[in-house]
Amino acid sequence: MTQHQVARQPLVDARTLVVKIGSALITNNGTGLDLDAINSWAKQLAELAASGRRLLLVSSGAIACGMQQLGWSKRPSSIPELQAAAAVGQMGLAQTYQQAFGAHGIRTAQILLTHEDLADRTRYLNARATISTLLDLGVLPIINENDTVATDEIRFGDNDTLGALVANLIEADALIILTDQEGLYTADPRKEPAATLVSLGAAGDEQYERMAGGSGSHVGTGGMITKIWAAKRAARSGAHTVIASGRAPNALPRLLQGEALGTLLVASQPPLAARKQWLADHLQLAGRIQVDAGASKALRSGSSLLPVGVTAVEGEFERGAVVACLDETGHEIARGLSNYASSEARRIAGYPSGEIEQRLGYLDAPELIHRDNLVIV
Ligand SMILES: Nc1ncnc2c1ncn2[C@@H]1O[C@H](COP(=O)(O)OP(=O)(O)O)[C@@H](O)[C@H]1O
Numbered sequence: 419m420t421q422h423q424v425a426r427q428p429l430v431d432a433r434t435l436v437v438k439i440g441s442a443l444i445t446n447n448g449t450g451l452d453l454d455a456i457n458s459w460a461k462q463l464a465e466l467a468a469s470g471r472r473l474l475l476v477s478s479g480a481i482a483c484g485m486q487q488l489g490w491s492k493r494p495s496s497i498p499e500l501q502a503a504a505a506v507g508q509m510g511l512a513q514t515y516q517q518a519f520g521a522h523g524i525r526t527a528q529i530l531l532t533h534e535d536l537a538d539r540t541r542y543l544n545a546r547a548t549i550s551t552l553l554d555l556g557v558l559p560i561i562n563e564n565d566t567v568a569t570d571e572i573r574f575g576d577n578d579t580l581g582a583l584v585a586n587l588i589e590a591d592a593l594i595i596l597t598d599q600e601g602l603y604t605a606d607p608r609k610e611p612a613a614t615l616v617s618l619g620a621a622g623d624e625q626y627e628r629m630a631g632g633s634g635s636h637v638g639t640g641g642m643i644t645k646i647w648a649a650k651r652a653a654r655s656g657a658h659t660v661i662a663s664g665r666a667p668n669a670l671p672r673l674l675q676g677e678a679l680g681t682l683l684v685a686s687q688p689p690l691a692a693r694k695q696w697l698a699d700h701l702q703l704a705g706r707i708q709v710d711a712g713a714s715k716a717l718r719s720g721s722s723l724l725p726v727g728v729t730a731v732e733g734e735f736e737r738g739a740v741v742a743c744l745d746e747t748g749h750e751i752a753r754g755l756s757n758y759a760s761s762e763a764r765r766i767a768g769y770p771s772g773e774i775e776q777r778l779g780y781l782d783a784p785e786l787i788h789r790d791n792l793v794i795v
């Protein structure tokens with residue numbers, strides 16, 4: 419086997435796959451859906467399903483489809499209009515997929531998520547159970563952001579992030595991000611024609627963040643940088659990420675046969691336990707806890723956060739909230755579930771655990787955040 423074949427072997431072996439189809443790819447110039455392309459992906463995915471792989475699709479396109487149905491040629495800038503377009507277009511998107519997959523005997527299910535659905539532990543577990551049941555039933559879940567209700571605080575924004583969170587949720591083996599470029603280039607090829615394709619790398623390697631820019635079109639959201647972040651996020655549950663062109667003929671079966679298409683970003687670290695992944699996946703945090711140098715070192719080596727190492731508590735939060743831990747430079751080093759509300763945390767900050775009871779009148783736990791509920795980021 420050549421070096422490239424060895425590197426691509428994890429894709430050949432992948433059983434559970436999340437495939438993400440971006441806005442820039444699925445639309446014709448930003449309005450309407452590219453039906454030929456959708457039929458081609460359905461055919462390719464049907465081939466993968468027939469080989470026994472478990473598949474999930476994260477698809478954009480609701481806004482573009484809604485714009486066409488409403489007769490809008492220009493993308494609106496107001497949020498309610500975008501949300502209205504998404505509400506109209508999600509119907510067309512789901513129907514288009516139902517027909518395209520139905521032609522291959524594959525049943526589909528629509529799942530619309532907001533960040534809140536995954537941040538709340540009960541809803542997260544519900545979403546996971548529903549998706550697992552659909553997969554067991556041989557139904558293809560088709561997932562998009564619930565654009566109609568998503569406000570800035572609860573939105574994923576781009577579907578690359580959503581794709582990575584779904585990969586974490588069901589512990590997929592691979593996340594395949596199909597877009598309008600061949601993969602990650604050393605610079606945005608729309609601006610730097612001399613840029614070259616990166617074929618292989620490690621997910622989380624920071625050099626790729628420097629190469630990746632925003633969206634080069636008015637259609638896509640996020641651009642390449644959100645794909646690089648998505649690869650880092652997906653790697654936390656052990657998923658490898660491929661960024662490839664959805665326009666390359668038969669791209670999906672070729673990738674899964676080990677062909678060196680696009681950019682493969684390999685997950686090289688051991689996967690986090692499921693509960694820690696859920697903590698790491700929080701996009702919005704309830705508060706921030708500043709820690710001193712000693713605590714910062716202790717957290718990095720896997721210890722719990724004790725109140726004695728806390729120098730400041732920012733924000734208002736309840737007991738059980740997910741909060742960020744910041745080092746002396748303000749850099750987030752960890753996040754975890756707080757055993758105390760913000761008002762209590764402020765009263766015990768800087769004091770040894772032996773004094774908690776005296777300061778609060780009760781003792782819930784000697785740690786502010788227990789190491790089992792803490793994840794280094
Ligand atoms: N280093 C890079 N390599 C490839 N594409 C890049 C890079 N930096 C920025 N881009 C831009 O990212 C775009 C793809 O992202 P986006 O428009 O959000 O698509 P999608 O809707 O598929 O997510 C490309 O068309 C390209 O202009």
Ligand SMILES: N[C@@H](CCC(=O)OP(=O)(O)O)C(=O)O
Pocket residue numbers: 439440441442477478479480481482504562563565575576577578637638639640641
């Ligand atoms: N949820 C939106 C798409 C969001 C979006 O464009 O994301 P991306 O495909 O990552 O550029 C829609 O269905 O129109």
